[in-house]
Amino acid sequence: MLRVDTPSLLLDIGKLTQNIKAMQAFSLQHHIALRPHIKTHKSVHIAKLQLKHGAVGITVAKLSEAEVMADAGIENIFIAYPISAPKKLKKLLDLTLQANITVAIDSIEQAKMINEFFQSSNQMVEVWIKVDSGLHRCGVTPGEEALSLAKFITSCSQLRLTGIFTHAGHSYAAKTTDELLLIGEQEAAAVVESALLCEQANIPILHRSVGSTPTYQISGAMAGITEVRPGNAAFFDMVQVGLGVATVEQCALTVLASVVSTKTNRVIVDSGSKTLTSERGAHGNESIKGFGYIKEHPDLTIERLSEEHGILTFSSPHTLQLNDTVEIIPNHACPVVNLFDSYFVHKNGEHIDTWPVDARGCNK
Template identity: 55%
Template sequence: MRIDQLDTPSLLLDKDKMEANLNEIADFASEQRINWRPHIKTHKCLKIARRQIEKGAVGITVAKISEAEVMASGGVKDILIAYPISAPEKINRLSALMKDAQIKVAVDHVKQAKLLQDSLQGTPWELEVWIKVNSGLNRCGVEPGREVLQLAKQIANMPNLTLTGIFTHAGHSYAASSMAEIESIALTEGRAVAESAALCEKEGIPIPARSVGSTPTYKIAGKVSGITEVRPGNAVFFDAIQVGLGVASIDQCALRLLASVVSKRSGERVIFDTGSKALSLDQGAHGNATVKGFGHVVDHPEIRIERLSEEHGIASIDGETTLDLTDKVQIIPNHACTVMNLFDHVIVHRQGIVIDQWRIEARGKVQ
């Protein structure tokens, strides 16, 4: 079957484009002699996670315990939960998960560490923890340098916790207005981790993993001396935000939405069958202003999706368009991660010919 014969809306994954994107990350990590631990919140799919590991990833990164549970049940054995955990319900789930995989957990406060330690007190279990450093996003994370060292010393006195890493996420790179600004953010990102790790090691606290990542910055931050790992997520697919930032080209975008024209008013608008339940309302995180509208309609620069209701994508027409009722188009989403989370499966194709259908096992896993 050709992809243009599919019902709409359908989520499409170009396997060749994805493979090329994965090769680019793997090659970078190999050239720098560092590890690669992709963030799977972008794809939430076991087949893709396994493919990343086949290409050399040392493990994966997840945002939530529920994602880790899905990945561990599917055979992924090395997982960083890059999210602070302190609620008793989640700590109980974490204890169970430790039996199935090598888990690493983010901490950015001594109270979190104490709660984790208390839950493991008297057990034979040792939990790896990684300190989250704030490198400018001003979300989670302790400040680099002395705050990292202080927390590291406190963790060192907790017998069931082992500090094995320091990491950060420069998500504010998504708001950058130029590649020069992205480079500056990336260098700050890498130095925040590397210098904090060096300070800890000077005090006798070894830090084997020094991890950075974000799709816009990983190729720069990953070259900072002392960094041992990168964690790009979106780079498996890319999307309209990455194109707007100058990080990727339209041709590299592997994830697209197949949509149909369901209504048209000549000279004014066309309506696609892809509303907020298919494209999401995301126009970019952390102040990004590079995207216009709600997705890039491939090969139709005259069309801009101006509004989304739940089931309708309302697009304006700049001049004339050849699009008519029942015509199908491909739309590159603004943010691939949020769109992937809206679908149960993705249609995999090669040069427009359907070759498989992959479940998105961790979609909706937000706890």
């Protein structure tokens, strides 16, 4: 066990590298591009490692994440989020002068605002249309609504439409393998059918992109898809394990916690909701038990959390004593990472480096 202060964020470099290689191998097998989402790790080190292994660029959720990555020299960035506020458009304009930036569009109103803003600078911006493949968050309805938006964008002097994308986040709530398969197929169909409709109207769609770690190996294998954007697949977590997408052994990210108190019917560790978050699974996942998985003591359950305390319960004898440490696989890695300043990177149990969470808190 690593001898670092707790709670700490641990990253197994061997597992991380294998997970990155697996994503790249899938994209090569299916002759498609890989553009991983960095909202999971928020790390320049990891983003550059993904690029080194063959990723064509990265995906970010927010402008502030894009700024961090562009400042680090990453040149190909897709912002998979609708941007329209004037302050954000000014930042977007600055970024387009620094790197190759693509931005999401999901309404005519938004497209009009971006086009009008960029007219004053005579600068072009590349855009992709987001279609709703079932999550019912952002995105236009696939088909005719996507075509109508594409036609409007092509009439805009400063916008260059090159892609259509979606995110099947509702896959996290899938209860069976068959349901997951169906969601992945629908994800691909929403993009491909919309793109074909546009091309029948002489609007070329070069990029046809899908995401979601649970489905990218389903939707990414479908004819017509050109790119996948998995994020969580760099680390995996207990949601992915519950979905059958990964095993506990593949999970590269853990939280190191210390026992601070032992009682007759419970054990308390120094990792509460400000460390593990109180999430039990994104978008309604029901496979989660407790608030994380304790690797060395799988029979223990993190039954409840307060801000600084994790309360563990048990139904059989345990050996934990005061100041013992445990490694916890988070339910959902992405928000947990955003709570830490740095990763303790380790190999075969030895601390080899410390990497900053460069885009921590970059939520604007």
